[in-house]
Amino acid sequence: MFVPISNTPRDYAWGSTTALPELLGTPVTGRPQAELWLGAHAGSPSRILDPDDTGGAEDLAAWIAADPATTLGGDRRGDTLPFLLKLLAASEPLSLQAHPTLERARAGFERENAEGVPLDAPNRNYKDALHKPEIVVALSDRYEALCGFRPLAEVREIIDLLVTIDNSQTAPRWELYGPMVHLLEDSGTERETDAEILRSVVAWVLSGGEEVQTLVGHLVRTAEKALHPAHAHMTDPYTPSLETVVMLQEEYPGDPGIIISLLLNRVALRAGEALYLPAGNIHAYLRGVGIELMAASDNVLRGGLTPKHVDVPELLEVLEFHPLPVPYLVPSHPAAGVSVFRPDVDDFELVRVEAVSGAEPIGLSPAGPAIVLCLSGTLTVAGGADDAVLVRGGAVYVTPDEGRLYFTGEGVAFVAAPGARSE
Incomplete structure (x- = not known):
């Protein structure tokens, strides 16, 4: 069977008011249209355009629940659709986030159930027992994102660059950067690996406090100074990372995630290029239009750039702290087109x-x-x-x-x- 489906776009505040209508040929409503979900996820199951085709079921989740043999097949792997397809149109940055492994999702879901945490509670981490790996393919000419921890050598270069440009400072750099001084020391020793250094820095940043707020303000002011044309010869190739610091300050003033952004790979995909974000990869989509495909889960551990719940201890257990290359996913081409x-x-x-x-x-x-x-x-x-x-x-x-x-x-x-x- 071929069953026509549709859905109503999600009106999250970070969404574009025009990008999805332009892509799909649908009306502009004046409200943000951030995501269009196509699938059977309970948060927004696709609407069946003609319920007569599906025995009266009005959405895809209801039809699958009523007739899994037809909808999923006789050799199905379970009784739910294992994936969720989304169109995403971001005009503002999304939160820093990561997703758990299947094993951690199962354990976390059972633990929170046992603790009696309601599924819709704002402090709930695990909404289901599934993992949420995802891919995103850029549809717009540029799709910008942060994803995964960059090599420590690059982070040191950025901090040294900021220290050099901030020639008005009177305090030594370790007083300004606090525990981030670890990033300027040798790593890979018996004392601390690169991953351990990153973990300690992220833990300190997310702990908040006066030192962190002071550092956020200092980084923003220095990044603004560094982006002056007079420093262009010094800031390349880190200009996009510095621009991101300034942009995030405009959207999330004083948020500790601004510091974390400097620790992450800064990516600009061209149309047709893709990323694969497995469990533990910290990421944030910044702007652009893309098509996402993911496991049908709603488990998100946030790390900043959001007013929503941030569970620091759980996030630290979920994150993959080893520096990694940008996780491009290169397609295969088994046939023309x-x-x-x-x-x-x-x-x-x-x-x-x-x-x-x-x-x-x-x-x-x-x-x-x-x-x-x-x-x-x-x-x-x-x-x-x-x-x-x-x-x-x-x-x-x-x-x-x-x-x-x-x-x-x-x-x-x-x-x-x-x-x-x-x-």
Whole structure:
């Protein structure tokens, strides 16, 4: 079956008022349209456009619960859809955050249940027993993000740069930077590894207090000074990181996350480039339009740039502190017009299909149920028993019995499905 689905965009304050309407060809409402969810997550399950197709079920979660054999298939891995597809349009930075491993999510969910913490409590960390790895593919010309801890050598260079530019200071740098002086010392010794240094610095920053607030103010003032054209020859290639400090101060004045931003890789994706963010990778999307695919979880541990709950001890246990390269996810191209973004988990994979009029049909074989979202042009999608015509902004849920799918027409679509099972 091909079942047309839709949803109402989430109006989070950081969302763009125009980007999703421009992408999907939908009306501008005057309110932020931050995320469009396509899936069966209880927080915003997709709406069934014609409930007569689904025995009266009005949303995807209800239909799956009523008929898992049809909706998920006879060889399903569980009785819920394992992935959630989102369109995201950020005009302001999102919170610094990380997601737990499957084992930690299960333990945390059971612990908070045993403690009687309500699922909707603002101090609840674990809303379910699932992990939440995710990928994001840039749709806008630039998609900017912070992700993962950068090498300590780069952090030292940034701090030394700021100390050099701030020639008005009278106090030694270790008095200004407090425990961050560890970043200017040799690491990799028996005393402290790079990961241990980063952990101690993040713990100190998130502890708050007068020293941290003083450092935030000092960093912002020095970054503003460093961005003066007179210092351009000194700040490259760290200009984007310094600009981020100033931008975050405008959005979240005095937030300790401003300091943490300097510890992280600063990324600007071009359209079509992707990141994969596994468990423990601290990240924050800054601005841009992208398509996300993730495990169907709502477990988020926040680390700043937010008025929401920040559980410092739990976050410190979840974070991966080892410096890592930018986690680019390079797609494979098994056929013309096909780009497959496949992470190292089997919860999901994302495929970009670009069909050209008059060309041979493009064939895909999803490993289970699929969601197809058309982002441009007009496409016909045909399976073993059914088909659908999609125009820009249109989406369908495809049941597994359709088997191999064939795309014809002129346009671009993304297909979300479970990943191939691990052997």
